Amino acid sequence: MDLSISSPLCGPSPAAPAPAPTSTLILYPKSQIFRSFNPRNSYLSNPLLSRRYFPIRAQVSDPAVDDGFVIDDVPHLTTFLPDLPSYPNPLQNSQAYAIVKQTFVRPEDVVAQKIVVQRDSSRGKHFLRAGPREKVYFTSEEVRACIVTCGGLCPGINTVIREIVCGLNYMYGVNDILGIQGGYRGFYSKNTLTLTPKVVNDIHKRGGTFLLTSRGGHDTQKIVDNIQDRGINQVYIIGGDGTQRGAARIFEEVEKRGLKVAVAGIPKTIDNDIAVIDKSFGFDTAVEEAQRAINAAHVEVESVENGIGIVKLMGRYSGFIAMFATLASRDVDCCLIPESPFYLEGKGGLFEFIEERLKENGHIVIVVAEGAGQEYLAQSMQGIDEKDASGNRLLLDVGLWLTQNIKDHFTKERKMAINMKYIDPTYMIRAIPSNASDNIYCTLLAQSAVHGAMAGYTGFTVGPVNSRHAYIPISHVTETQNTVKLTDRMWARLLASTNQPSFLNCDESRGGKVCKDTIDLINNMKITSI
Numbered sequence: 001m002d003l004s005i006s007s008p009l010c011g012p013s014p015a016a017p018a019p020a021p022t023s024t025l026i027l028y029p030k031s032q033i034f035r036s037f038n039p040r041n042s043y044l045s046n047p048l049l050s051r052r053y054f055p056i057r058a059q060v061s062d063p064a065v066d067d068g069f070v071i072d073d074v075p076h077l078t079t080f081l082p083d084l085p086s087y088p089n090p091l092q093n094s095q096a097y098a099i100v101k102q103t104f105v106r107p108e109d110v111v112a113q114k115i116v117v118q119r120d121s122s123r124g125k126h127f128l129r130a131g132p133r134e135k136v137y138f139t140s141e142e143v144r145a146c147i148v149t150c151g152g153l154c155p156g157i158n159t160v161i162r163e164i165v166c167g168l169n170y171m172y173g174v175n176d177i178l179g180i181q182g183g184y185r186g187f188y189s190k191n192t193l194t195l196t197p198k199v200v201n202d203i204h205k206r207g208g209t210f211l212l213t214s215r216g217g218h219d220t221q222k223i224v225d226n227i228q229d230r231g232i233n234q235v236y237i238i239g240g241d242g243t244q245r246g247a248a249r250i251f252e253e254v255e256k257r258g259l260k261v262a263v264a265g266i267p268k269t270i271d272n273d274i275a276v277i278d279k280s281f282g283f284d285t286a287v288e289e290a291q292r293a294i295n296a297a298h299v300e301v302e303s304v305e306n307g308i309g310i311v312k313l314m315g316r317y318s319g320f321i322a323m324f325a326t327l328a329s330r331d332v333d334c335c336l337i338p339e340s341p342f343y344l345e346g347k348g349g350l351f352e353f354i355e356e357r358l359k360e361n362g363h364i365v366i367v368v369a370e371g372a373g374q375e376y377l378a379q380s381m382q383g384i385d386e387k388d389a390s391g392n393r394l395l396l397d398v399g400l401w402l403t404q405n406i407k408d409h410f411t412k413e414r415k416m417a418i419n420m421k422y423i424d425p426t427y428m429i430r431a432i433p434s435n436a437s438d439n440i441y442c443t444l445l446a447q448s449a450v451h452g453a454m455a456g457y458t459g460f461t462v463g464p465v466n467s468r469h470a471y472i473p474i475s476h477v478t479e480t481q482n483t484v485k486l487t488d489r490m491w492a493r494l495l496a497s498t499n500q501p502s503f504l505n506c507d508e509s510r511g512g513k514v515c516k517d518t519i520d521l522i523n524n525m526k527i528t529s530i
């Protein structure tokens with residue numbers, strides 16, 4: 001099979017290398033795009049304009065080729081429906097876009113994942129820039145779109161719903177939009193809602209999700225059967241890492257059945273545990289709301305003698321909310337997160353630190369992410385191995401455990417009078433409407449998703465990469481979870497701001513196993529000093 005490509009843009013390219021077992025890499029002259037494509041569609045007129053390749057993760061196989069410019073491309077409907085007609089984007093007649101210098105994103109516009117580079121560093125991974133394209137693959141009349149929200153709540157979900165509806169209607173003249181109620185199971189167990197700009201007009205002022213949500217219930221076959229039976233051809237899926245994994249299953253089944261259905265994922269989670277994107281929507285609102293709880297705790301404990309305030313925040317596996325809320329507040333003496341084990345007893349332990357702070361300031365505020373210390377708790381509590389309907393581990397309540405242990409230690413062992421205040425605002429910080437900046441973020445996300453689906457992209461998650469919205473292959477968003485890196489400067493900033501113990505120099509007698517895991521982790525990162 002002749003894999004050489006003649007591309008008018010850059011002249012005859014060097015013969016492509018022998019095809020790799022899974023995908024073939026086409027090497028273009030310097031600074032051109034490296035793409036991989038499925039040998040099935042080996043003919044490419046001009047890869048910058050043609051969509052006829054199967055974009056799998058591109059990898060540069062020949063370091064001699066130079067700058068390692070790689071695109072992590074997203075699937076397009078014409079990948080498996082090669083004869084789909086395209087149409088001029090109606091935005092070219094839109095008065096709103098009339099004076100925009102460059103209305104449409106060019107096919108070669110990409111967003112770099114790495115922006116801190118050295119002169120000779122590899123250019124690395126790039127994603128397609130989000131935004132309207134010159135050509136669309138749906139007429140306004142043929143679009144039958146649906147929106148579904150899954151998983152835990154997060155500020156801004158209703159704004160995303162609203163802006164998908166308004167974006168489809170105002171920008172693309174789409175009038176047939178369905179709301180799937182109650183998460184994934186709603187596809188096959190609930191009636192749909194008809195969504196119009198009027199119906200969703202003010203939902204962004206309320207927290208929660210206008211469409212209801214759920215966990216569990218993802219039955220790919222039943223969901224795609226329902227999409228097919230209802231004649232739905234655009235699916236907007238708002239949810240976290242679990243939801244995006246479900247969206248990837250739906251995309252794969254749609255492609256297997258050869259259906260003209262664009263599947264667009266919009267990442268959502270209060271925990272900010274989704275990889276690749278800068279941060280998830282609603283996160284800033286949640287951090288802002290957490291300030292109220294931390295401030296209340298600080299006021300309470302500084303008004304009494306030996307006041308000990310504990311505030312538990314969301315964060316099942318990732319401690320971003322606790323970390324950023326601590327950094328924003330500056331009234332926090334110690335921040336405990338799932339990624340950084342801690343221990344209570346003995347030298348360097350939490351009890352020792354609390355006593356020092358009480359002597360020094362007369363009060364202390366501790367912020368703890370709900371997922372912190374779970375292994376440690378399990379050693380002293382009847383560990384539960386229960387999971388929620390989606391398979392997420394159910395947590396032991398670290399807030400109450402910590403409160404009880406601190407109270408016992410100081411009143412019974414140290415015979416010290418303390419004033420303990422425990423505040424648990426977890427659900428309060430995720431059930432509120434999004435703030436102004438998150439509302440704007442949600443609007444950009446929704447519009448990017450609409451532009452992408454109308455342009456025929458599918459199997460993508462949309463989100464900001466270095467502040468520029470991009471289309472990311474869903475599978476790459478769910479490959480890893482976004483967690484706080486103890487070796488990052490941000491965590492160092494936190495430790496410097498609270499001056500809390502690092503809890504890394506402990507021995508076997510005091511939960512040494514937990515700390516040993518951390519030391520192993522740090523050693524594996526080849527960190528020479530703590």
Ligand SMILES: Nc1ncnc2c1ncn2[C@@H]1O[C@H](COP(=O)(O)OP(=O)(O)OP(=O)(O)O)[C@@H](O)[C@H]1O
Nearest residue numbers: 151152215216218239240241242243245246269390
């Ligand atoms: N691996 C998977 N494959 C298919 N569907 C999945 C998968 N993981 C989760 N889901 C489905 O996605 C939906 C939401 O998942 P989950 O409850 O884990 O919340 P989430 O999307 O991770 O959001 P959050 O973390 O913010 O609560 C559920 O309906 C669940 O059944």
Ligand SMILES: O=P(O)(O)OC[C@H]1O[C@](O)(CO)[C@@H](O)[C@@H]1O
Nearest residue numbers: 152153269270271314315316388
């Ligand atoms: O929404 P549920 O089922 O109560 O689960 C709570 C979990 O959801 C999240 O808010 C998001 O995953 C976690 O922070 C929290 O642990």
Ligand SMILES: [Mg+2]
Nearest residue numbers: 240241242269
């Ligand atoms: Mg999740």
